[in-house]
Amino acid sequence: MSHRNSGEDLGPKKGGMQSGARAGGFHPEMSEDLLAQCMHCGLCLSVCPTYALTGLERSSPRGRIRLMKSVMDGTIPVAGTFEYEMNFCLDCQACQTACPAGVKYGELVESAREFIQVNKKGFKLKRLLLRTFFVGKSGLRAASALLRLYQKTGLEKIVIFMSGVFPIGILKRARLLPRLSDKFAIDILPEFVEPKVAARGGVAILTGCVMDAMFAEANLDTVDVLRENGWRVAIPHTQVCCGSVNGHAGDNVTARALAIRNIEVFEGTQADYYVVNSAGCSAFMKEYVKLLADNPQYSDRAKKFSGRVKEFSEFIYETGYRKPKSKIESTVTYHEACHLVHTQKISAQPREIVKDIAGDNYRELNESTWCCGSAGIYNIVHYDEAAELLDRKLENINRCDARTVIAGNPGCLAQIAAGAKNGRMDLEVIHLATALNRLYKSEK
Ligand code: SF4
Ligand code: SF4
Known part of the structure; x- marks a missing residue:
């Protein structure tokens, strides 16, 4: 990687949030003004998956905004409830879609997480791991090579069997891993x-x-x-x-x-x-x-x-795409990835394409915008809560009787596929590009 202006000199300033001036990071001013946009109406509560899980105000968007404000005011510490809730949030941004006041919740929670990182003392394991695997290519390549070996040698089957006997820690998380591609x-x-x-x-x-x-x-x-x-x-x-x-x-x-x-x-x-x-x-x-x-x-x-x-x-x-000559033969539904529907407001476009290539086989998914629990590494860190969200998603898929789920995010593809496999469901989970290309290929 080029080190010319590598960003090391562009890092967030310490102490900004407590001073009320700046948390650093995404939004130039995570200031009281931004937090004050929230009028505490509570209209975001019913769409918040973590609030649905716990029923606790502090696990809701409104509650988290109050926590941010309290940290800015210096009335609560960063470590403890604030840190936990900022990381317990899925950053799904469903609250942002629901908010009538236009609160930029995604920017707030991401700034808050950056603030926590900057102010955290001691060894930062999570940051080290993410830097190892997601900067440069060697970390990810080494991990992928090891995981392919683990899957090909049959060691994975033993671990999965063990996870049935001892459903604990890393063993149960092993069930989330999809089959890795043979090559990048x-x-x-x-x-x-x-x-x-x-x-x-x-x-x-x-x-x-x-x-x-x-x-x-x-x-x-x-x-x-x-x-x-x-x-x-x-x-x-x-x-x-x-x-x-x-x-x-x-x-x-x-x-x-x-x-x-x-x-x-x-x-x-x-x-x-x-x-x-x-x-x-x-x-x-x-x-x-x-x-x-x-x-x-x-x-x-x-x-x-x-x-x-x-x-x-x-x-x-x-830009327009050529409509395939045939339709998907199984029943199909569409799951809306949070960062597609809530962050980018892209909803009609993929749904229209799916409807087009599914024809009469299209099935509408109830709660299609409800997070599946994947959320980056959330399903690993908060395994049990993510599993509850996944169950809810699978139940909705079952109800609409779909045999194929189309989604536009690798985390969602992996999460729903893992749930389907573990629940022995007759379900294929694929990317829209794969669904479309299969139809194109069938014309040859
Ligand atoms: S909907 Fe918006 S304004 Fe209302 S409580 Fe939630 S974040 Fe605040
Ligand atoms: S981003 Fe998602 S999980 Fe976090 S507060 Fe908003 S709705 Fe709840």
Whole structure:
């Protein structure tokens, strides 16, 4: 990774939140003004999954905003309830969608997490682990190689068996791991591929970290669908993680360094659009403009970069895509990833495409926007609570009698697929690009 203006010098300032001036990070001023936007009406409570789980005011958006205010006022400490609740929040942003006052809850909770990281004393294990696996490629590649070995040697089967006997700690979490792809798509694809029909322009894609380790097929399908629709596709091999995993955990120093690297790399492709098939990544890349707003060297470039980012379904819906000649043969429903529907307000586009390719087999999912419990590493850290959210999602899927679930985020794909497998459900969970490309391929 380039260390030119790597972001180490751009880190958040200490003590801002307590002084009331600045928490550092995403929003330039996590100030009392921003918190004061909340009028405590409580309209967000009914959409909040953690409030539904606990029934505690402090686990609701309104309660968390009060906690933030109390920390700013210095009436409660950072460690304890405040720290717990900021991390217990899924950052699903359903409250942001529901809020009539336009409270930017996502920015508030992410700033609060950054504030916690900056002010935390002692060894920061979580930050170290996230930096190891989501900065550069060697950490993720080493972990993926080990996990593939673990799955191929049959060791996984033993662990899964043991988890049935002793459903504790790491053993029960082992059930969440999907089958890893044999190879990263970025290792299979060349840096540029030509369209299959008359060219309409050039796009570049982010292959991502989790997406490429676990769902490389979705990346290959994304490239195929784009080519099928006349796009020349760049797959820059020097791209890095979008920074969302670190950023959402409060490590914006790392997130900024990754954003700068991606800006440099993607600019080099000279693509018109940057198409991203993972909801969490596209949401975060659209926010580079805010992340680097205070950086004189990169703020303008970040603005242009974010303006070019398009989520996959958003892109093909808005630019137009060729309708496949056939429909999906099984019953299909659509799960809305939080960072797609709440953060990016992308809902109609993917749903319309799914309806189109499913035809009469489309089934509407009750509570389609309710979080599945994945939420980055939430399902590992808060396993039991995430499992309750997953059960609720699976129940709704069962009720609509779908045999295929389409989703646009690797975390959701993995979480719902794990729930279906563990519950022995007859259910396939796939990315929209895969669903579409299967239909295109069937025409050949
Ligand atoms: S809906 Fe908005 S204004 Fe009302 S309590 Fe929730 S965050 Fe505050
Ligand atoms: S982001 Fe989600 S979990 Fe967090 S307070 Fe808002 S609705 Fe609740």
